[in-house]
Amino acid sequence: MISLPFIYPLQVSATDFNMDSNTDPVAVIVGFAVLAVIIAGLIIFNSVKKPGVSGSSGGGGGGGTGAGGGRFFSSFALHRIARNIGLNNEQANMLSYVFKLDQVTEPEKSINTPALLDRHFRRAYRILEQGAGTEAEKQRKLAILFSTRNVLENSVIGGMSSSQQIKDDTVLIVNTGKEKINVHVISSRGDHLNVEAPRNVLGSQIKIQRGTRLSILFFNKSNKGFSFETRVIGYASHNGQPTMQLAHSNNLRFLAQRRYRRRQAVIACFLYLVYVEGAGKKQRLIVDKRRLQGNIADISVGGCSIKVLAPVQVGARFKVEFMQGDVNVAALGQVLRSNRTGMNTVVHVKFLKIPQRSMNLINAFVYEYGRE
Numbered sequence: 001m002i003s004l005p006f007i008y009p010l011q012v013s014a015t016d017f018n019m020d021s022n023t024d025p026v027a028v029i030v031g032f033a034v035l036a037v038i039i040a041g042l043i044i045f046n047s048v049k050k051p052g053v054s055g056s057s058g059g060g061g062g063g064g065t066g067a068g069g070g071r072f073f074s075s076f077a078l079h080r081i082a083r084n085i086g087l088n089n090e091q092a093n094m095l096s097y098v099f100k101l102d103q104v105t106e107p108e109k110s111i112n113t114p115a116l117l118d119r120h121f122r123r124a125y126r127i128l129e130q131g132a133g134t135e136a137e138k139q140r141k142l143a144i145l146f147s148t149r150n151v152l153e154n155s156v157i158g159g160m161s162s163s164q165q166i167k168d169d170t171v172l173i174v175n176t177g178k179e180k181i182n183v184h185v186i187s188s189r190g191d192h193l194n195v196e197a198p199r200n201v202l203g204s205q206i207k208i209q210r211g212t213r214l215s216i217l218f219f220n221k222s223n224k225g226f227s228f229e230t231r232v233i234g235y236a237s238h239n240g241q242p243t244m245q246l247a248h249s250n251n252l253r254f255l256a257q258r259r260y261r262r263r264q265a266v267i268a269c270f271l272y273l274v275y276v277e278g279a280g281k282k283q284r285l286i287v288d289k290r291r292l293q294g295n296i297a298d299i300s301v302g303g304c305s306i307k308v309l310a311p312v313q314v315g316a317r318f319k320v321e322f323m324q325g326d327v328n329v330a331a332l333g334q335v336l337r338s339n340r341t342g343m344n345t346v347v348h349v350k351f352l353k354i355p356q357r358s359m360n361l362i363n364a365f366v367y368e369y370g371r372e
Helices: 026-045 075-085 089-101 106-113 113-127 135-152 358-364
Strands: 171-176 180-188 192-196 213-219 225-238 243-248 263-277 285-299 304-309 317-324 327-341 343-353
Touching: 075 089, 075 106, 089 113, 106 113, 113 135, 113 243, 135 358, 192 225, 225 343, 263 304, 263 358, 285 317, 304 327, 317 343, 317 358, 327 358
Parallel strands: none
Antiparallel strands: 171 180, 171 213, 180 192, 192 243, 213 225, 225 243, 263 285, 263 317, 285 304, 304 343, 317 327, 327 343
16 A cells, blocks of 8 residues: 655644633634644645655655656646546555656656656666565555556547547558558648558559548557548649548547557466366366476466467466566466467467466566566
8 A cells, every 4th residue: 555645743732822811812813823824834745745655665766757857746636637547546646656756747748658657667666676565565566556557558548539639650551441551641730631642562552532431540659549430532742742631530539459568578488287176166276297388479467479389279278487587487377279380389378367476577577667
């Protein structure tokens, strides 16, 4: 749990006021007003103190490396943003800790800039990882850190609602019937969305009739996907190159992304077949001592793809084991599908059960927060 700043109670006795029947009522009112101002000042002072994480000595730190050196953001404003994104209380407090640790003054800018957001979270990760406290408490805090980052990964704060917000040179995937053609945006300013004239695989221009309705898909710099419907307005030229003009849309739809961030990799691993023994309450999982060697091709905390030489049955359960640095990582997984590519079989594994420490190590690798 993220600890809130301490507010120390005032040690004041009633006799300290030394009031008698001759006390001026105006003076009493003024005295209480001054006291109220002092209390308010203490509350404000405590609210902007650099936060700590309970059970950890890593909450401090020197000068920040955040988005500015001015005043901190409003905690109330940040919690409002957090609620809109879908963060729970623990995650909202963790986000506040991360931003205050790095002296962030523009939280929305950081949330909308993946590289900047990862810089803040990477610093918080390393401080929490080196903090004091029990190993279990440390792993719990890291799990909250990564769950917060994952929610932000899939948030649509600062999202796009109009095709006029699309940046120049963005690649659009144009669906025309059964074909998918990639075109670059020339300009989104003005009455039309101007894009490169589409071409076929031979480089010849494709003439799509005016009025034809098209379905467009694209990804912004934050790797968030959007789609919209449009129609062909006409054709023109830009710097001597033919362009296609599309109607603007004010109804961009956000596309659901993978539940967890995934990273390409080449990691040696072992697969141990897991089978069920017994029935009912006496049922238990048995890990076979025989093992199959493979290489992880991509991974997330939700699962991984593994290249192996031997064929693997869909539905089979395996204990997946590999090294991350000098630490052993293990997870129970099930094969969802497999396909043959040359001499290899690529198996797609969904993790069914994974220890918290292994989950944190995988997340640190995926987000590139660890020291590799």
